[in-house]
Amino acid sequence: xxxxxxxxxxxxxxxxxxxxxxxxxxxxxxxxxxxxxxxxxxxxxxxxxxxxxxxxxxxxxxxxxxxxxxxxxxxxxxxxxxxxxxxxxxxxxxxxxxxxxxxxxxxxxxxxxxxxxxxxxxxxxxxxxxxxxxxxxxxxxxxxxxxxxxxxxxxxxxxxxxxxxxxxxxxxxxxxxxxxxxxxxxxxxxxxxxxxxxxxxxxxxxxxxxxxxxxxxxxxxxxxxxxxxxxxxxxxxxxxxxxxxxxxxxxxxxxxxxxxxxxxxxxxxxxxxxxxxxxxxxxxxxxxxx
Amino acid sequence: xxxxxxxxxxxxxxxxxxxxxxxxxxxxxxxxxxxxxxxxxxxxxxxxxxxxxxxxxxxxxxxxxxxxxxxxxxxxxxxxxxxxxxxxxxxxxxxxxxxxxxxxxxxxxxxxxxxxxxxxxxxxxxxxxxxxxxxxxxxxxxxxxxxxxxxxxxxxxxxxxxxxxxxxxxxxxxxxxxxxxxxxxxxxxxxxxxxxxxxxxxxxxxxxxxxxxxxxxxxxxxxxxxxxxxxxxxxxxxxxxxxxxxxxxxxxxxxxxxxxxxxxxxxxxxxxxxxxxxxxxxxxxxxxxxxxxxxxxxxxxxxxxxxxxxxxxxxxxxxxxxxxxxxxxxxxxxxxxxxxxxxxxxxxxxxxxxxxxxxxxxxxxxxxxxxxxxxxxxx
Numbered sequence: 001x002x003x004x005x006x007x008x009x010x011x012x013x014x015x016x017x018x019x020x021x022x023x024x025x026x027x028x029x030x031x032x033x034x035x036x037x038x039x040x041x042x043x044x045x046x047x048x049x050x051x052x053x054x055x056x057x058x059x060x061x062x063x064x065x066x067x068x069x070x071x072x073x074x075x076x077x078x079x080x081x082x083x084x085x086x087x088x089x090x091x092x093x094x095x096x097x098x099x100x101x102x103x104x105x106x107x108x109x110x111x112x113x114x115x116x117x118x119x120x121x122x123x124x125x126x127x128x129x130x131x132x133x134x135x136x137x138x139x140x141x142x143x144x145x146x147x148x149x150x151x152x153x154x155x156x157x158x159x160x161x162x163x164x165x166x167x168x169x170x171x172x173x174x175x176x177x178x179x180x181x182x183x184x185x186x187x188x189x190x191x192x193x194x195x196x197x198x199x200x201x202x203x204x205x206x207x208x209x210x211x212x213x214x215x216x217x218x219x220x221x222x223x224x225x226x227x228x229x230x231x232x233x234x235x236x237x238x239x240x241x242x243x244x245x246x247x248x249x250x251x252x253x254x255x256x257x258x259x260x261x262x263x264x265x266x267x268x269x270x271x272x273x274x275x276x277x278x279x280x281x282x283x284x285x286x287x288x289x290x
Numbered sequence: 291x292x293x294x295x296x297x298x299x300x301x302x303x304x305x306x307x308x309x310x311x312x313x314x315x316x317x318x319x320x321x322x323x324x325x326x327x328x329x330x331x332x333x334x335x336x337x338x339x340x341x342x343x344x345x346x347x348x349x350x351x352x353x354x355x356x357x358x359x360x361x362x363x364x365x366x367x368x369x370x371x372x373x374x375x376x377x378x379x380x381x382x383x384x385x386x387x388x389x390x391x392x393x394x395x396x397x398x399x400x401x402x403x404x405x406x407x408x409x410x411x412x413x414x415x416x417x418x419x420x421x422x423x424x425x426x427x428x429x430x431x432x433x434x435x436x437x438x439x440x441x442x443x444x445x446x447x448x449x450x451x452x453x454x455x456x457x458x459x460x461x462x463x464x465x466x467x468x469x470x471x472x473x474x475x476x477x478x479x480x481x482x483x484x485x486x487x488x489x490x491x492x493x494x495x496x497x498x499x500x501x502x503x504x505x506x507x508x509x510x511x512x513x514x515x516x517x518x519x520x521x522x523x524x525x526x527x528x529x530x531x532x533x534x535x536x537x538x539x540x541x542x543x544x545x546x547x548x549x550x551x552x553x554x555x556x557x558x559x560x561x562x563x564x565x566x567x568x569x570x571x572x573x574x575x576x577x578x579x580x581x582x583x584x585x586x587x588x589x590x591x592x593x594x595x596x597x598x599x600x601x602x603x604x605x606x607x608x609x610x611x612x613x614x615x616x617x618x619x620x621x622x623x624x625x626x627x628x629x630x631x632x633x634x635x636x637x638x639x640x641x642x643x644x645x646x647x648x649x650x651x652x653x654x655x656x657x658x659x660x661x662x663x664x665x666x667x668x669x
Contacts, residue, residue, distance in 0.1 A: 096301050098594075099644050101601035104637055111625065201490065201519065202602075208492055209609045209622070231493070243497035267493045274488045274519060278526075285530065289537075 016283030023276035030265055030272075038261045042235075046265055049230040052129060053200060056226060059133035060140060060199035061192050067137060068144025068191075073175055075145070076152045080171070094142060102139040106206050109135025125224045132224075136202050140195045147191045151184040186288040190281055197277035204228030204270050231266045239263025294652050298645050305641050309634040331373045342373050393629045403620060407639055410604070410617040413507065414643065417514035418600055422593065423569060424521040429528030430582060431566050433536075436529075437553040443477035484522075491517040491603065492610040505613050510604075518603040524596050531585035538584075541577055550576040587662060590655045597647040601640060 012018050034043050071094070078087040097105075113131050116122040122131060152175055155161050164174045180188065207228030230236055239260035245252045256264060284290070334340060334351070341347045348370065355366045441449065447470050454466035486494060491513050495504045502509060515521055535541070545551050550559035565573055573579040608618035617636070624632045 092297065092301070095297070096304060099301060099598065099641060099648065101598050101605060101640060101644065103602040103605040104640060107625065205490055205492070205518075205606045205610070208490070209606065212492075212610055212612060237496060240493060240496040241500055244499065244501040247501060267489070267497075271485055271489045271493065275484055278488065278519070278522070282526065290530075 014283060014287060016280045016287065019276050019279035019283060023273065023280075026272050026276070027269065030268060033257070034261060034265055037258045038265070042262045045225065045230060046262065046269075049225045049227050049266070050269060052224045053203060053226045053228075056129050056133050056136075056203050057196050057199040059130055060136045060203075061196050063134060063137035064141045064144050064195045065188075065192060067141040069148060069180070071141065072145040072148025072152070073180075075149060076175065077172075094145070097138070098142055100139070102136075102202055103206065103209075105139050106135050106202060107209075109138070110206060110210060129224050132203065133199075136199050139202075140198055143195065144188065144191050147187050148180060148184075151187060152179055155179045155183065186284060187290055190284040190288075190290055193277060193281040193284065197274050197281070200227075200270070200273055200277070204231070208232045227266050227270050231263065231270070236263035236266055240267060295649060298649050298652075302642060302645050306638055309638055313631055313634055327372050327376055327379075330369065331376045334369075334373065335376070342377055348373075393627065394631045395635065399632065403617070403636070406615065406617040406620060407636075409507075410608075411643060413511060413514065414600065414604060416511055417604065418593075418597060418647070420511070420515045421521055421524060421596060421600065424515060425524035425528045425596075426571070426586065426589070427567055428521065428525035429532060429585075430571065430578075432525065432529050433532040433581075434553050434561060434566065434578070436533075437536075443473050443480060447473040447477065486516060487522040488519050489517055491607045493517075495607070495611050504611060510607060510613070513607055514600065514604055518606060520600065520603050523599075524592070527592055528585060528589055531588045532581055535581045535584045535588070541581060544577045544580055549580075553578070587658050590651060590658060593651045593654075594648050597651070598644055601644060605640075 012021070031047075034046065038046070071090075075087060075090060078090065110132070113122065113128065113135070116131070117128070122128055155178075161174060161179075164178060165171065169178070204227050207226045208231055211229050211232030231240070239256075240263045242252075242256060242260045243264070246256055335342060340351065352366060352370060355369070356363070359366065440446075450470045450473070451463070451466045454463045457463070494517050495509075495513060498504060504513075552560045554560040555563045559576075561573055561576060561578060565571060571582060573582060605618045605621075607613075608616040609622045613619050621633060621636045624630075624636065
């Protein structure tokens with residue numbers, strides 16, 4: 001079947017590519033629609049919020065990769081080098097972190113960020129986005145660390161590992177290159193995509209909470225605007241509230257799509273992105289039979 | 291099991307200790323200078339006949355103090371200044387202006403927060419059980435559809451229309467296009483369901499706010515289950531466990547031993563549809579029974595992760611919707627008032643809830659492992 005397909009057809013036969021393309025297409029359509037009907041300042045704000053959210057989520061992915069990889073392999077090497085107490089201590093600390101609900105930890109991170117902004121320690125918006133990303137990373141990197149440990153343990157039990165050791169290959173090379181890079185990249189990639197979705201969800205939620213909380217201490221007016229923060233503005237909230245009119249008056253749909261565009265666009269961007277990320281991640285699971 | 295229990299208890303102790311340490315370092319959110327000033331002026335302000343706002347009373351106080359402490363003019367001045375500062379502080383204080391409670395733990399606050407915490411615990415328990423049921427049911431349903439080779443609805447619609455196209459008979463094409471519209475309707479419905487399942491709770495709640503009572507417990511429970519990607523994420527996880535189990539060798543052995551293997555609904559040797567929706571799912575005589583039981587066993591530890599994510603979801607719901615009288619809403623208010631002593635206590639209470647779930651899950655896992663004689667217990 002595949003042999004008769006064109007290269008693009010074969011490419012699109014993969015669920016993850018299809019959904020990635022659908023995501024880009026959907027967002028492009030949304031942008032075109034917004035250029036037609038949304039006023040320019042609101043559109044600029046929406047674009048900025050979307051870019052900030054994506055940058056934040058991408059930063060979370062990069063930090064998760066670095067931290068998850070380091071912790072996962074670090075734990076393995078601590079155990080293999082007989083540092084049992086250090087390894088137990090680290091595992092205990094990580095399990096402790098795992099038990100803290102993400103939202104609670106992230107909220108604490110945001111309070112610290114506000115204090116840093118107020119004391120003029122962290123003034124650059126780029127650094128603020130990085131801090132926000134780091135706060136989210138602290139509660140997502142464990143998932144990757146678990147996957148990495150799992151993969152190392154899986155190969156450690158096989159002959160492959162001992163055979164490579166007998167060939168004189170360094171343990172660190174076997175773990176980092178042979179096991180993780182050459183044989184687990186699909187697992188790591190799938191987890192990172194899931195983390196990307198989780199980061200968007202958490203960031204939008206925390207920004208929304210802080211904004212509707214009418215906080216003086218933790219105020220989003222100090223932070224770079226993200227989709228969650230934009231959704232919490234009065235205009236967007238009114239747009240979202242207007243959705244319920246559609247249930248009693250379906251003809252209202254056109255008005256929703258033209259006059260209540262800011263809130264609807266933000267909500268659509270969040271939900272559609274989460275759905276597509278889920279589908280892409282699922283596609284990888286199916287294709288590589290993870 | 292004892293070791294695991296000790297680890298959980300140690301975690302609670304460590305977190306409680308960490309909070310205590312942070313509070314001690316930050317002075318529990320109270321200003322030490324203001325506290326010292328309050329202690330200094332409190333005895334004078336408690337005098338019934340003394341009105342600190344009356345200039346005559348203040349002058350009389352000053353004269354009286356001079357009489358008793360003639361050589362402490364500076365101390366007397368600083369005491370009067372402290373009284374002024376204290377009164378000024380009370381005048382601008384948010385607590386005094388709004389009639390809000392004093393910072394820190396008070397018995398009134400504890401009495402108010404305990405029922406909220408219990409209510410949060412009950413809602414958490416109900417949502418956790420419903421999500422567990424939803425994840426297992428949806429995961430199993432999807433697995434069965436997968437095994438049956440059911441194509442996605444849109445693809446099924448397109449296939450039927452495409453099959454009519456080569457006939458070049460307009461009537462047949464129109465019949466295929468319009469006759470299969472229910473499939474399109476179902477696809478739309480599925481898309482709508484996906485949108486709800488992936489939407490953050492606040493998007494759904496605000497969309498329905500003008501039509502429903504979004505502050506009710508029922509709405510909160512429903513929202514906790516369906517929104518924030520909660521049920522869909524864990525249904526997918528359960529589905530992956532089913533897939534993983536179905537690839538194992540014992541499935542082939544079970545088929546060789548003549549267990550039913552068809553995944554058609556309701557046919558002899560197939561699966562009764564209602565069995566999927568039962569709380570205690572049983573697919574007697576079918577290979578799915580073994581796949582399901584093993585997947586269910588594998589899924590138990592994932593409940594801990596589900597519980598942590600659920601708490602996140604409930605916090606989002608209570609905080610984002612500003613539902614007054616709820617535990618997390620109170621926590622947000624205390625964060626905003628910088629009452630970190632209370633916030634720390636509330637966070638610890640949530641942490642204890644998550645840890646209690648972890649302990650229960652470990653106990654359940656151990657019980658199930660003993661039932662199946664799982665080798666992990668011997669390690």
